[in-house]
Amino acid sequence: MDESGQECPDYLVGANAQIDPGVTLGYRYPGDSQPTRIGDHAIIRSGSIIYANTTIGHRFQCGHQVLIRGEITIGDRCVVHHKCTLEGRLKIGHGVKIMAHVYVPSRTTIGDFVFIGPGTTFLNAKYPMREGTVQGAIIEEHVCIGGGVTICPGVRIGRSSFIAAGAVVNKDVPPGTLAMGVPARHQALPPNILPENLLEQLLPQTDLFGAHHDETWKTENWTSS
Numbered sequence: 001m002d003e004s005g006q007e008c009p010d011y012l013v014g015a016n017a018q019i020d021p022g023v024t025l026g027y028r029y030p031g032d033s034q035p036t037r038i039g040d041h042a043i044i045r046s047g048s049i050i051y052a053n054t055t056i057g058h059r060f061q062c063g064h065q066v067l068i069r070g071e072i073t074i075g076d077r078c079v080v081h082h083k084c085t086l087e088g089r090l091k092i093g094h095g096v097k098i099m100a101h102v103y104v105p106s107r108t109t110i111g112d113f114v115f116i117g118p119g120t121t122f123l124n125a126k127y128p129m130r131e132g133t134v135q136g137a138i139i140e141e142h143v144c145i146g147g148g149v150t151i152c153p154g155v156r157i158g159r160s161s162f163i164a165a166g167a168v169v170n171k172d173v174p175p176g177t178l179a180m181g182v183p184a185r186h187q188a189l190p191p192n193i194l195p196e197n198l199l200e201q202l203l204p205q206t207d208l209f210g211a212h213h214d215e216t217w218k219t220e221n222w223t224s225s
């Protein structure tokens with residue numbers, strides 16, 4: 001019920017959705033005020049839980065046992081693979097692909113056309129339990145983050161940068177940078193790494209088995225939001 005006593009739905013999902021049994025949409029929490037809203041052609045796999053106060057664009061796809069908490073905005077054509085945790089208060093752009101076992105804490109911002117490799121962890125508290133500041137990372141568009149990376153609190157990763165597997169990113173990364181190692185060292189992107197992520201790899205909503213392949217992204221306008 002809302003404040004005026006009206007019955008409200010917990011979630012609103014667009015046309016042509018595949019919502020598996022065992023999915024929870026619009027999970028309520030103290031202080032929520034809006035239903036979960038998801039666009040057309042969603043695929044939400046079993047075991048996933050999406051909280052209230054969440055707005056997700058069209059052609060969203062998520063794997064099994066994904067947790068997406070409240071006050072999140074996610075753009076169109078995003079994919080979140082199995083066992084990812086997206087804590088509340090996030091902004092995620094269009095065409096973002098997040099591989100399995102990724103942790104994203106609150107107040108993180110992820111731009112358009114970003115790729116995040118498996119097992120990557122974002123952090124948002126520099127001195128947890130020793131002071132109260134919470135500052136998530138800001139990831140600009142077309143960034144590619146490899147597997148097993150740790151992104152420290154408040155770090156900004158500039159447009160088109162590439163973060164090597166296993167890096168610990170503890171400082172801002174300028175645009176067009178390759179960051180590698182622990183802690184990450186920076187160099188200009190070498191010529192063998194393209195300066196942008198390929199839209200044809202981010203947007204067709206193809207699943208692991210090649211099903212649901214969709215070419216309609218080619219007729220949509222994909223300038224950044």
Ligand SMILES: CC(C)(COP(=O)(O)OP(=O)(O)OC[C@H]1O[C@@H](n2cnc3c(N)ncnc32)[C@H](O)[C@@H]1OP(=O)(O)O)[C@@H](O)C(=O)NCCC(=O)NCCS
Pocket residue numbers: 117118145146147148163164165166167180181190192
């Ligand atoms: C960073 C990366 C793009 C480099 O690939 P590359 O341009 O072909 O470079 P090379 O493999 O020739 O390595 C060049 C140098 O960097 C080092 N290097 C490569 N990857 C590294 C990494 N992740 N961390 C630290 N050093 C690395 C190599 O050891 C080599 O050093 P050397 O010259 O002293 O021998 C690649 O190794 C990488 O990490 N890709 C991301 C993979 C990933 O996480 N995918 C996720 C989806 S499955």
